[in-house]
Amino acid sequence: MEVDEDDSSSETSETSTIEHEQEPYFTFKDRARQLALDLFHGHKPEDIVIERMDGGSFNRIIGVTVFRPKPQLTTFKRVYRALANCFSKRKTTTVRPSERYILRIPRQDASTMDYDVTTLLYTAHHVPHPVPTVFAHDMSSDNALGMGYMLQHRMPGQTLVDLWQTLNFEQRKCAMRRVTEIVLDLHNTTSTSAGIISRANNSVDITGRIKIEPYPVSGRLASTTNGVQCPLSIPQTTRDHLLGLCKAQRPVKVADDGTLLFQYIWDDFESIINTLYEKGFIPDHHIFHLCHLDLQSRNLLARVVDESTIEITGILDWDSAAFAPKFLSVRAPFFFWTEDDAWEEDEADVYRPLSDPEHIALKAVYEEVAGPQFSQTSYIPELALARRMYYILKRGLYSGIQVQFAEDIIEEFAKLNIK
Numbered sequence: 001m002e003v004d005e006d007d008s009s010s011e012t013s014e015t016s017t018i019e020h021e022q023e024p025y026f027t028f029k030d031r032a033r034q035l036a037l038d039l040f041h042g043h044k045p046e047d048i049v050i051e052r053m054d055g056g057s058f059n060r061i062i063g064v065t066v067f068r069p070k071p072q073l074t075t076f077k078r079v080y081r082a083l084a085n086c087f088s089k090r091k092t093t094t095v096r097p098s099e100r101y102i103l104r105i106p107r108q109d110a111s112t113m114d115y116d117v118t119t120l121l122y123t124a125h126h127v128p129h130p131v132p133t134v135f136a137h138d139m140s141s142d143n144a145l146g147m148g149y150m151l152q153h154r155m156p157g158q159t160l161v162d163l164w165q166t167l168n169f170e171q172r173k174c175a176m177r178r179v180t181e182i183v184l185d186l187h188n189t190t191s192t193s194a195g196i197i198s199r200a201n202n203s204v205d206i207t208g209r210i211k212i213e214p215y216p217v218s219g220r221l222a223s224t225t226n227g228v229q230c231p232l233s234i235p236q237t238t239r240d241h242l243l244g245l246c247k248a249q250r251p252v253k254v255a256d257d258g259t260l261l262f263q264y265i266w267d268d269f270e271s272i273i274n275t276l277y278e279k280g281f282i283p284d285h286h287i288f289h290l291c292h293l294d295l296q297s298r299n300l301l302a303r304v305v306d307e308s309t310i311e312i313t314g315i316l317d318w319d320s321a322a323f324a325p326k327f328l329s330v331r332a333p334f335f336f337w338t339e340d341d342a343w344e345e346d347e348a349d350v351y352r353p354l355s356d357p358e359h360i361a362l363k364a365v366y367e368e369v370a371g372p373q374f375s376q377t378s379y380i381p382e383l384a385l386a387r388r389m390y391y392i393l394k395r396g397l398y399s400g401i402q403v404q405f406a407e408d409i410i411e412e413f414a415k416l417n418i419k
Contacts, residue, residue, distance in 0.1 A: 176369075183329075197321070
């Protein structure tokens, strides 16, 4: 009988489960197995292996391996196999074929999962790199889990962040080339409208002209169950898009007496946007580019091919993907040449002189593959601040930390002393 791989449980996953007040894995796994039995008819419990995996802030992650059911042996075959084992020095064993899957369970609301499914369908057609494919999904609670889920085919490889320490220098340079190629290919997927890929797309839209929705200002998408149909984005300039986000965020935070809060931040952001436009950083002819918006080594799967080559076997976690301004799509994958404890949104190491010979070499590989115009645009300080500002324009000021981040951006932009 196959056994659960409970030993793979992690401190990270345990912490996430406690933080989100969710059912412990040791009981939840039984419902995960029942879901698999419901989806894969003709299988028995011993055909299903459930594996605990690291989850994240937004999704609980469980590995599911489905073995092909054992064939029913005739009496003759059972006798023959028993005799063969008696007279053989090695016992006859049969490795059963299997299929591997990833079960993703949203930690909060699953009613917007169709946005994620549509995004994965779109990227599968338009991104020339491996992305997860969806086997089944259910946004309702009418299943063995009692909650929404998405079951994806499991992609081969390890996360690049886990594989990195085992790679030699030539393999690391190869990884830099492959990831830079991903950045360039995403940059080359464009639209005249900004926003997220709409769930209203059908199979024809997915392969052709895509429907795009504006970012939800509240930070929450309209669920399928509430019957709300979001309007579609319209073609616009980068400046108009940014000013529109600013305008939409203004009334979100309100004091008890009805006073609108943080208006000084939105005033300064509008000033920054207009300055970027007047100085030619966001001209009217710029369109919007497909951006992953969380392209980090933890979201890249890879495998070693040989002593100088690695292969990127998957790009994970497309939940934040959107068509965004050009300055987002030219962001360098600088996590290759930063310190291990660098904050993911802090681009300080892009400009700081490097002393580590390996970091210098990896940055040079990026510049070689990306080309001088693309790579130099990555390093423009004004656009780095625009990227940081964009995250706040999209997410809003949902905490005191975000307010501090916004004030830091305003202060740093002023120090650039743009004439």
